[in-house]
Amino acid sequence: MPPIEDFDPKPRRASVAVDVGGVIVGGGAPVVVQSMTNTDTADIDGTVAQVAALFKAGSEMVRITVDRNESAAAVPRIRDRLVRLGLDVPLIGDFHYIGHQLLADYPDCAEALAKYRINPGNVGFKDKKDKQFADIVEMAIRYDKPVRIGVNWGSLDQELLTRLMDENQANGFPLSARQVTREAIVQSALLSAELAEEIGLARNRIILSAKVSQVQDLIAVYQMIASRSDHCLHLGLTEAGMGSKGIVASSASMGYLLQHGIGDTIRISLTPEPNGDRTREVQVAQELLQVMGFRQFVPVVAACPGCGRTTSTTFQELAQRIQGDLRKNMPAWRDKYPGVEGLNVAVMGCIVNGPGESKHADIGISLPGTGETPAAPVFIDGRKAMTLRGADIAAEFESLVADYIDKRYGRKTAAE
Numbered sequence: 001m002p003p004i005e006d007f008d009p010k011p012r013r014a015s016v017a018v019d020v021g022g023v024i025v026g027g028g029a030p031v032v033v034q035s036m037t038n039t040d041t042a043d044i045d046g047t048v049a050q051v052a053a054l055f056k057a058g059s060e061m062v063r064i065t066v067d068r069n070e071s072a073a074a075v076p077r078i079r080d081r082l083v084r085l086g087l088d089v090p091l092i093g094d095f096h097y098i099g100h101q102l103l104a105d106y107p108d109c110a111e112a113l114a115k116y117r118i119n120p121g122n123v124g125f126k127d128k129k130d131k132q133f134a135d136i137v138e139m140a141i142r143y144d145k146p147v148r149i150g151v152n153w154g155s156l157d158q159e160l161l162t163r164l165m166d167e168n169q170a171n172g173f174p175l176s177a178r179q180v181t182r183e184a185i186v187q188s189a190l191l192s193a194e195l196a197e198e199i200g201l202a203r204n205r206i207i208l209s210a211k212v213s214q215v216q217d218l219i220a221v222y223q224m225i226a227s228r229s230d231h232c233l234h235l236g237l238t239e240a241g242m243g244s245k246g247i248v249a250s251s252a253s254m255g256y257l258l259q260h261g262i263g264d265t266i267r268i269s270l271t272p273e274p275n276g277d278r279t280r281e282v283q284v285a286q287e288l289l290q291v292m293g294f295r296q297f298v299p300v301v302a303a304c305p306g307c308g309r310t311t312s313t314t315f316q317e318l319a320q321r322i323q324g325d326l327r328k329n330m331p332a333w334r335d336k337y338p339g340v341e342g343l344n345v346a347v348m349g350c351i352v353n354g355p356g357e358s359k360h361a362d363i364g365i366s367l368p369g370t371g372e373t374p375a376a377p378v379f380i381d382g383r384k385a386m387t388l389r390g391a392d393i394a395a396e397f398e399s400l401v402a403d404y405i406d407k408r409y410g411r412k413t414a415a416e
Ligand code: SF4
Pocket: 304, 305, 306, 307, 308, 309, 310, 348, 349, 350, 351, 352, 353, 354, 369
C-alpha cells in the first residue's frame, strides 16, 4: 500500500490573541465570523435594525462605517440601543481619511466602539500620513481598543508601491508588476503594524488584513504575511461580487487559507441583490466554516441533487423547508437545545442513495423515486424507524425532526 499522506487541515498558525469587546480572535480561538452594515450610520434606527439582524444571524462582531460627524455622533446611541435590546455585539468603527479627527472630536464614539479599523493607504497623505496614523493609534491606546490595520489594494499606499516598483526596475525587473504589488500590500500591513507597536500599541491589540479581489492574489499575500509575522489575521476577499460568483471566490480563497491554518476571523464581502438580505454574508461565512469542519452553527441538511429518478419537487421542497426551519429556529434553540448545531438531517430523492445517506444522518428520509412504491422510509440513528405514506409526508417528517431534537437535545428537568 502506498504511504498514506495526512490530508487533514494543517494546525492553526500560532497567532497573538486579541480581545475585541469580549470576543477572542486568534491565539487558537475558534475562527470568528464578522460582517459589515450597509446602512448610513447616521440613520440610527436603520443601523440598529441591521446590526441586530446580523448579530442574530450569527455575526460575532459587526463593522459600521464612521465617515463623518453625524455618523460618529450616532455610534454611542446605536451602542446604547443595542445594549437595551440585550444585544451585546462588539461594534467595529470603519475609518478612512478623517478617523483621527472623528475619534478626537467624539470621545463617546471612541469609547463605544470595540475596535477601530484603519486603512494605511488612506489614513492621510505625504507628511500627514504618519502623524494621522499615530493619532489614531494613540487614541486606541488611550481607550484601550484594538486596531485592525486593513490594507486594501484598491487604496494601496502609492508611495510604498512606487518605491518598490522603482527598486524592482533598478534591479533589472526580477519580479513581475503583480508580484511587486503583492509585496507592497504585505509590506504596507507589516510596516504599519511595526509603526503602531513603536508608538506603543501592544501586539495583542493589533489585527492585520490585506484584502485583494483576486483569489490567487489573496492566497499569496496571506501566505506571505503568515510566514513573516504572528499577528492575528482577518481574512476577506474584497469586492468578491454578487451571488454565486462572490460565494465561490470567497470560499475558494479562504477555504484554501483556512485549510492551511491561516485566518483568525473572516468576513464574506458579498454584494447583496438590490434590497437583498444583508445577513446572507453571515450565513455563507458560517457555512464555509461548518462544511470545512472548523465550527458548527446550524444543523446540516444533506440532500441529493435530484436526477431523472426524481418523480416530483417534493424532496427539494422538503429539504428547503427543513433547512429553513432549522436556521430560523437556531437563535431560540441555542439555549433550549445545547449541541443541536451538530445535528445531521438527510432528505434524499430515491432508493439509490437515499437509505444509505439517511442511515449516516441522525435522522433522514428517503422519498420515493420514479417507479418506487409511494412510501418514504425514515431512518433514526442509523436504523429504519418507520415508513411515511400519503400527502402529508413533509409535515410528518418535520414533526419527527422536531421530536428528535426535543428528545435528544432538550434539557432534562430534575424530575426526569
Ligand atoms: S438519490 Fe436517487 S434521486 Fe437523488 S440523485 Fe441519487 S439517484 Fe437521483
